[in-house]
Each structure stands twice: as structure tokens, then as C-alpha cells.
Amino acid sequence: MKQTNRLTLPPLSLYVHIPWCVQKCPYCDFNSHAQPDVIPEAEYIACLLADLEEDLEYVQGRELQSIFIGGGTPSLFSAAGIRKLLAGIRERVPFSQDIEITLEANPGTFETERFAGFAAAGVNRLSIGVQSLQAEQLKRLGRIHDPEQAQTAAQHASTLALASFNLDLMHGLPEQTLATAMADLEGIIALNPPHISWYQLTIEPNTLFASQPPELPHDDLLWDIYEQGHQRLAAAGYEQYEVSAYGKPGHRGKHNLNYWRFGDYLGIGCGAHGKITLPHEQRIIRTEKIKHPRGYLDLTRPYLYKQWQVSSEDLCFEFFMNRLRLLEPTPKPDFVAYTGLPLSVADTALNHAIERGYIVSHQESWETTAHGRLYLNQVLTDLLEN
Template sequence: MSQLTTPLPPLSLYIHLPWCVRKCPYCDFNSHQADRFGQDGKLPEKAYLKQLLADLDADLPYVAGRTIQTAFIGGGTPSLMSEDFYYHLMDALKEKLSWADNAEITMEANPGTFEQEKFRHFRQAGINRLSIGIQSFQPNLLKTLGRIHNREEAILAVDKSRLAGFDNINLDLMHGLPDQSLEMAMDDLSLAIQLDPEHLSWYQLTIEPNTEFYRRPPTLPEDNTLWGIQDAGQAKLDKHGYSQYEVSANAKANQQARHNVNYWRFGDYLGIGAGAHGKLTLSNGEIFRTRKTRHPNHYLNTLPEALVIKEAIEQEDRPLEFMMNRLRLFEAFDLQDYQRYCDQSIPESLIKACETAIKKGFLHEKDWQQRRIQTTEKGKLFLNELLELFLP
């Protein structure tokens, strides 16, 4: 394989913590009920930390000399882990990795009272961005969604995070919930905006396989209601300064989630932890994805070198892989970015697919004249159909 002809993409780090207090009926992430693990009701923190670091050590040869720009600690519910766990984790990561001076380090957190008491320690450990999983402020919907916090705790969590020193906060909010009306959805969104987070992840509930909602489907709003919620909600977000830059992400000026942006731009990221995914580019031009074993017990009891499954992204698959990520972002981008991130000349099939997309009204023709790609409003609505044009 030839030597890479372009600079390596930016590098991020994803860390997966797989435990929750209980499994929500809509959740298809790799999460497991905490009380089924460990001893005396305690999670196996020391064992998991040791394995996380061994997992990282096994991947370090892939990224020798590279600098981490962003990190994201997801789950599961990472805020279930103790303060000591994060002090030790962050100290070890600082020793093992090179970090950008302005690295963005995000943790997902529950708004429950138990987790709130630890926010100050998370900030002191070096975490500088908090993503709080609220989903709804309405008692009946929180119950339906299996959430363990209430409206008051959700509001208080934002106050507590500010007092803890967080000046970069995301709120996760869902819409299209069972029996949710337009008015109910707008009430949720209005309250979230009043809390003044820097970032709002606002996304529609989808019923995924291997979830309780899939086995026992709830009654969801009709399509007309869903369209109404989407249109009214996006108008409200725009009015209050939250620009939509990705399918389900809205942010104040210069407050986009840098970790997610790197992901959608087809940047690189290490993935450690049970079920974590990664994507890496080597100096010889090889690009591959990694997957770590999913079940916590298996992860804890597997030799680090046996944790990973590697899957190469072949040359013929790179146009689809690149566009499938990049077109989720609504920013215009230069076609030359493809060469930078995929280390191959722009294939004729990619150019023809873009030209077809322009004819269908999915991409702006004016931008294409400068070999820039910009999704139209129609393209955003029919994203799956747009992506099908790039199939090999």
C-alpha cells in the first residue's frame, strides 16, 4: 500500500461506559442495568478502568505521535461512575496521550440528583463539556420513556452544572414521543431554550430493533403532527439563535459539538470500552474501523489484543462512507476534502453522483460550479435517497 499523500485527519477519542440504572424502552445503545454487575451493588470500577487503559495501550501504535483534539465519554450513563474513577481515568489519559491545548472533553450525564452532586468533581478532573440527557420535562412522558428523573431535577441539573464550572452544555431533547401533541413538544423545547444551553440536540424518537418499544410499540403522533412539530420547533430554535448544523444538532454561534463535527467530517477517532467503535487512518493510506466486544463481562475478561475487530474501508467503499457522514452536516464543503480524508483521487463515479443529485434538486448547482457541495432543503428531507446515489 502506498504512503499517505495528504495530512492525517484530526483525531478524537471515544470512551464507552456501558451501565445505566435501568434500560430505557427506546434505547438501542450498548447499555446494561447496573445492579446486574459487580458485588454489593457496586460497579467493577477498578477492573473496568484497568481494562480501558489496557484497551487504549493496544490501540496506541495506530496513532503514535498524533494529538487528541476532542474526547467524548458516552454510554450508558457515564455519570454513574464515581469521582475517583474519573480522576484516575483523566490522569492516565493525560499521561498516555498528547492533547490539544483547547481539547473539548464531553461527558454524558443524567440529570438525577445523585449524579448532580458529582458535577464539580467531573469538572475538576478535566471534563469541560457536559451533555445532559433530559429527553422531556413532562412527567407522563418521562414515565413512558423510562427516565428516572423528574422535571425539577432536570432544571436543577443545568443550574448545578453551571455552579460546577461548566460553560459548555448540551441538552438532549426528544420529540415525536408517544401521544405527544404539537403544544407539548413546543412546551418542552421552550423550557430547554429558557435554560440557555450552548447546544441543543433535538431529535425525533425512532423505534429501533432490540428495544422494548420495538417489541411493544407505543402510539406515536401522526405524520402531520410530526411534520408540524419539526417545522415549528426548527423555527423556534432559529429564532432564539440555535442554528441547525446537523440533522439533529443545533447550536449557538461557534458552539457546535466539535467531537461530533469531526465524526461527521470523516475524521479519525479511537474507540475504547465495551462496544466502542473507532475509525482510523494509517500513514500508509489504510483506513479501517474498529469494534470492541460488547458485553461488559466479556470485555472485562478478554485480553486487550483480542478485544478488537478490524474492518478495512476499501477504496471502492470510500465515496459512500465519506458522503454518508459528510452529508449529515449542513455546511458547504470543498470536493477536495474527499482527497484529504480518503487518500484517493476523486472518482468519476462520485462526480456523476453529485451531478445526478443536482438534477434531482438535492445539491445546490451554484456551489457545484466551484466544486463545492451544499445540501438543499430538499436534500435534507430526502437524505436517504440522496445517499443511495453514492452506492458503489
């Protein structure tokens, strides 16, 4: 499989990883660590900016369209620290005029009290990890906030001068019924966030839930929860634009959209991943930074853990693995521009999905059918095998 077309530079985003949490949740497989007695905030921010310095060659004249500060629990950092971080980033890479800057936050009282400071520091979107509004479920999930704190955090976020904010909510929780799942969703809708990430709990390897699996709802119940929940969100004015993302008009998350549209992103911080297009070398690379905070803060070591080129054989699969998460049509010119591969490669790879009615091929785009969205894993499996 040969790249025959010149690669085009896609939009550029930045992911910043802050690894510390108050405690590790039993379902979490992210690179997070229980916070030390004192978080080395100033030292870590200095390392983040030095890490970014080493990646500046990958900017290639572009502006940042979005920044996502994730974790871990970034809201454990002070507002002054976040201000210093964002100022340092802006000194090194220009921001687009309408840049989206998201910070993940927990709804605990300690973090909520910092929301106004984060907004003043330049954050214009908060992503708040509510997960459930039921005390017993929060306890099962290892969350340290209660339902009242979650509601207070959302209400406080709505009073700030933010462009948007998101509430994370899980479904398919241990011992969850249709009624309790819908009660959770109704409670989130009542808080009127501009954006809701509503996703199913999955058991990931190397988590406490993997070694001590809870009893989860059966498949028929999971389908009922999804179907009724999707209808309720639509009725409340939320548009589904990605597998687990729902936004009011004008409130789609720019950062995740850039991921799914096969855009580029720099990744700085412990274990952060990046994806970079290098048109002058006709290749796409991925980067991964040192994972453990101890190693990352060791000034005698490089921040880069490993870097590799995405093979032309993998490009087609990776492109569609991202794009097919979105409900919008996939422009055929984007496939050619962002992979360098000819359209014939995609036509061959998608042939089975098209024959089965999972995907429709239009003149200028491919579009996943409603039926195909139910079999997305099968579509991706077929792509991987081709």
C-alpha cells in the same frame, strides 16, 4: 474504484464507552447494561487504559482534539475515577490546547451532585439526557428522573466552570401533540443551554419499543413539530449545524463535528468503535471492541473483537453519509485527502442528487440545498446504489 491519491491524516478524537445504566430505556439500542450491585469502576478504568495502550500505534503523532465519555451512564462513575481515567489518557496521548472533554450524564439527583467533581477532574462539557420535561413522557420513556431534577441539573451545569454543556431533548414521542412538543422545547430553551440536541424518537430493532411499539405521531404532525421547533430554536439564537444539533455561536460540539467531517477516532471500552486512517498503508480501518462487560473485563481475552478495512467501494458512501449530516458545505479537497479517491468518483456518485436539486456543486465544495435536506435518505440511497 481505485484510490489514486495519498491519504491524509485527519484530526483525532477518542471515544470512551462506559456500559452501565441504572436501567435500560425501552427505546435504547446502545450497548448498555443494568448496573450490578457494585460497579467495578477501578477494574474497568484499568482495562480502558490497557485497551488504549493497544491502540497507541494508531495515534501517529497526533494530539487528541476531543474526548467523549459515553454510555450507558458515565455519570455513575465517581469524580475520582473520571480524574484517574483522564490522567491516564493524557499520560499516553497528548491533548490539544483547546481539547473538548465531554461526559454524558443523567439529570438524577445522584449524578447531578457529582457535576462539580467532574468539572474539577477535567471534564469541560457535560451532555445531559433530559429527553422530556413532562412527567408522563419521562415515565413512558423509562427515564428515572423527573422534570424538576432535569431543570435542577441544567441550572447546576450553568454555574460550573465548563466550556459548554448540552441538553438532549426528544420529539415525536408517544401521543405527543404539537402543543406538548413545543412546551417541551420552550422549557429547554428557558434553561438557556449553550447547545441543544433535538432529535426525533425512532424505533430501533432489538428494543422494547420494537417488540411493543407505542403509538407515535403521524408524518404530518412530525413535520409541523420540526418546522415550528426549528423556527423557535433559530429565534432563540441557536444555529442548526447538523441534522439534530443546535448551538449558540461558539458552541458547536467538536467531537461530533470530527465524526461528521470524516475525522479519525479511537474507540475504547465495551463495544466501542474506532475509525483510523493509515496513510503509510494507503487504507482506512474500523475497529470494534468486545461488547459485553464480562468479556471486556476478562484479562485473558483481547479487547479487540474485530477489525476490518473499509473497501474503496464503500469509502465514497461512508464519507458522504457523514458529511451530508452537516449543513456546512463539503470541501472537495477533503474528499480527496480523506478517501484517497479522485473527484470524478464523487461527481459520478452525486450526479443524481445534483440533477434533482438536492445538492449544488461549486468549484471548491458541494452544498446540500434546503430542499435536499428533506430528502437526505434518498440522496444516501442513491449513493449506496452507485
